[in-house]
Amino acid sequence: xxxxxxxxxxxxxxxxxxxxxxxxxxxxxxxxxxxxxxxxxxxxxxxxxxxxxxxxxxxxxxxxxxxxxxxxxxxxxxxxxxxxxxxxxxxxxxxxxxxxxxxxxxxxxxxxxxxxxxxxxxxxxxxxxxxxxxxxxxxxxxxxxxxxxxxxxxxxxxxxxxxxxxxxxxxxxxxxxxxxxxxxxxxxxxxxxxxxxxxxxxxxxxxxxxxxxxxxxxxxxxxxxxxxxxxxxxxxxxxxxxxxxxxxxxxxxxxxxxxxxxxxxxxxxxxxxxxxxxxxxxxxxxxxxxxxxxxxxxxxxxxxxxxxxx
Amino acid sequence: xxxxxxxxxxxxxxxxxxxxxxxxxxxxxxxxxxxxxxxxxxxxxxxxxxxxxxxxxxxxxxxxxxxxxxxxxxxxxxxxxxxxxxxxxxxxxxxxxxxxxxxxxxxxxxxxxxxxxxxxxxxxxxxxxxxxxxxxxxxxxxxxxxxxxxxxxxxxxxxxxxxxxxxxxxxxxxxxxxxxxxxxxxxxxxxxxxxxxxxxxxxxxxxxxxxxxxxxxxxxxxxxxxxxxxxxxxxxxxxxxxxxxxxxxxxxxxxxxxxxxxxxxxxxxxxxxxxxxxxxxxxxxxxxxxxxxxxxxxxxxxxxxxxxxx
Numbered sequence: 001x002x003x004x005x006x007x008x009x010x011x012x013x014x015x016x017x018x019x020x021x022x023x024x025x026x027x028x029x030x031x032x033x034x035x036x037x038x039x040x041x042x043x044x045x046x047x048x049x050x051x052x053x054x055x056x057x058x059x060x061x062x063x064x065x066x067x068x069x070x071x072x073x074x075x076x077x078x079x080x081x082x083x084x085x086x087x088x089x090x091x092x093x094x095x096x097x098x099x100x101x102x103x104x105x106x107x108x109x110x111x112x113x114x115x116x117x118x119x120x121x122x123x124x125x126x127x128x129x130x131x132x133x134x135x136x137x138x139x140x141x142x143x144x145x146x147x148x149x150x151x152x153x154x155x156x157x158x159x160x161x162x163x164x165x166x167x168x169x170x171x172x173x174x175x176x177x178x179x180x181x182x183x184x185x186x187x188x189x190x191x192x193x194x195x196x197x198x199x200x201x202x203x204x205x206x207x208x209x210x211x212x213x214x215x216x217x218x219x220x221x222x223x224x225x226x227x228x229x230x231x232x233x234x235x236x237x238x239x240x241x242x243x244x245x246x247x248x249x250x251x252x253x254x255x256x257x258x259x260x261x262x263x264x265x266x267x268x269x270x271x272x273x274x275x276x277x278x279x280x281x282x283x284x285x286x287x288x289x290x291x292x293x294x295x296x297x298x299x300x301x302x303x304x305x306x307x308x309x310x
Numbered sequence: 311x312x313x314x315x316x317x318x319x320x321x322x323x324x325x326x327x328x329x330x331x332x333x334x335x336x337x338x339x340x341x342x343x344x345x346x347x348x349x350x351x352x353x354x355x356x357x358x359x360x361x362x363x364x365x366x367x368x369x370x371x372x373x374x375x376x377x378x379x380x381x382x383x384x385x386x387x388x389x390x391x392x393x394x395x396x397x398x399x400x401x402x403x404x405x406x407x408x409x410x411x412x413x414x415x416x417x418x419x420x421x422x423x424x425x426x427x428x429x430x431x432x433x434x435x436x437x438x439x440x441x442x443x444x445x446x447x448x449x450x451x452x453x454x455x456x457x458x459x460x461x462x463x464x465x466x467x468x469x470x471x472x473x474x475x476x477x478x479x480x481x482x483x484x485x486x487x488x489x490x491x492x493x494x495x496x497x498x499x500x501x502x503x504x505x506x507x508x509x510x511x512x513x514x515x516x517x518x519x520x521x522x523x524x525x526x527x528x529x530x531x532x533x534x535x536x537x538x539x540x541x542x543x544x545x546x547x548x549x550x551x552x553x554x555x556x557x558x559x560x561x562x563x564x565x566x567x568x569x570x571x572x573x574x575x576x577x578x579x580x581x582x583x584x585x586x587x588x589x590x591x592x593x594x595x596x597x598x599x600x601x602x603x604x605x606x607x608x609x610x611x612x613x614x615x616x617x618x619x620x
Contacts, residue, residue, distance in 0.1 A: 156548025
């Protein structure tokens with residue numbers, strides 16, 4: 001049996017998966033390791049994960065590809081600006097280093113949210129959808145999107161397609177660690193909430209319901225920031241589907257309802273009616289391994305990805 | 311000789327062009343007519359333009375395609391929301407009606423800015439560029455972009471890709487005719503300037519230089535709004551090139567310099583350095599017939615468009 005390995009390398013854990021190359025929804029084995037940081041740590045940790053997955057595979061399994069999703073900017077297999085992995089200096093040629101350490105198996109590296117978009121596509125397939133035009137909007141520590149346009153993963157000229165988190169949302173807003181003021185991420189992300197609120201998102205929504213003024217403001221900024229991100233994706237690339245993922249959204253049903261209400265309010269305008277943004281939104285269920293699965297699918301070409309139907 | 315006809319149908323004039331199908335930079339003939347409005351007017355005016363172009367062609371010319379660029383939302387050859395053409399009710403099946411009136415010549419209809427993006431590509435070819443990944447940003451009465459991603463014109467799921475003019479730029483801003491508050495178009499467009507300033511853009515810049523407070527504010531909002539549109543295109547689709555066009559930009563060198571200065575200021579951040587947005591910007595010269603030329607090129611397939619090299 002031919003298998004593809006996928007590694008979703010997060011700031012805290014590495015999630016590894018092996019899927020059948022011919023049936024990408026068939027997960028053969030999975031592992032989770034703590035993340036090791038720095039260039040040597042990321043390469044060594046990736047190779048350890050490859051070895052752990054390999055040892056759990058049936059004896060007849062042949063690894064045909066390895067894919068890695070990393071929280072950073074990726075260009076031509078090299079990683080830059082991956083602050084959470086301790087990589088922010090010279091580009092790290094991760095694809096070549098992992099392939100060299102893994103018997104030359106063809107290895108792809110992509111930004112983690114872009115990779116997860118292929119995992120999101122697989123989830124849509126499992127739901128019986130034939131859509132192959134979507135944005136995966138990840139509301140995690142930051143906020144960023146991956147774009148699959150007409151079945152092709154959009155990398156962008158500098159690997160930055162979908163990096164909407166540092167678009168300025170409010171020029172009079174607070175200073176962002178990136179150096180700008182009022183970035184979208186300061187309002188519409190897990191870190192944006194934590195910056196202003198000590199409890200969970202559910203507690204934030206409860207406090208706002210109970211009339212707490214700060215909680216109400218933070219909740220409304222979170223809601224409108226995520227709605228703005230979805231709107232921006234609709235009016236810039238006009239994808240058929242915006243699939244939203246991330247802990248704060250998965251854990252807070254009231255947030256999902258508030259986002260949809262905000263989007264529906266825009267349908268009072270004639271352009272808003274034509275755009276029909278609310279009906280494009282889907283929510284990826286918590287626990288779906290879109291990151292690792294999508295990383296595994298990096299090894300499949302665009303044509304192969306588009307050939308998958310449920 | 312095989313020719314393609316292109317019609318750029320504006321709110322005031324229709325610009326028609328005939329180009330050689332094998333050499334799309336070779337303009338065979340051109341015409342300009344006043345625009346006729348309403349459904350019958352747009353169809354009749356288009357057919358009159360086709361007849362006028364045909365009568366000016368050499369006797370051996372064969373019209374192999376007709377393309378129309380219209381200032382509205384287009385889906386499957388039908389036009390909606392083209393307020394400047396007096397079309398804002400039921401979709402007008404313009405492609406079918408023009409083809410039927412023109413001896414069945416295959417006819418395509420697309421939003422005018424999207425069509426002009428193919429004309430912008432031709433201009434890049436004339437400059438010796440092999441880029442086939444670009445946004446054409448049109449700063450006219452409104453502001454909107456066309457996207458050519460990896461050589462493919464991005465239409466979008468509802469024909470709205472690049473319709474960034476009604477993204478909210480300032481939620482506390484004035485009411486927009488579209489029904490929202492603070493749309494980008496209220497600041498970063500010809501109508502946005504005219505709403506607040508009686509003179510030309512050049513006079514606006516002169517008054518601002520001379521210290522007029524209102525002129526300074528309007529100028530700075532125009533500059534930062536256009537810079538924001540360019541930035542948004544870089545961080546959403548990450549195109550190799552943003553080709554800016556439109557009268558206010560073409561006529562005002564100081565505006566171009568101010569936009570570039572604004573974009574360069576963002577390169578003080580590490581993400582901004584990676585993005586290098588200022589160096590992606592090109593300015594389409596005034597008078598380039600990108601709209602009509604691009605409409606003519608709608609008849610060529612994506613593969614053919616990508617095969618053109620200078």
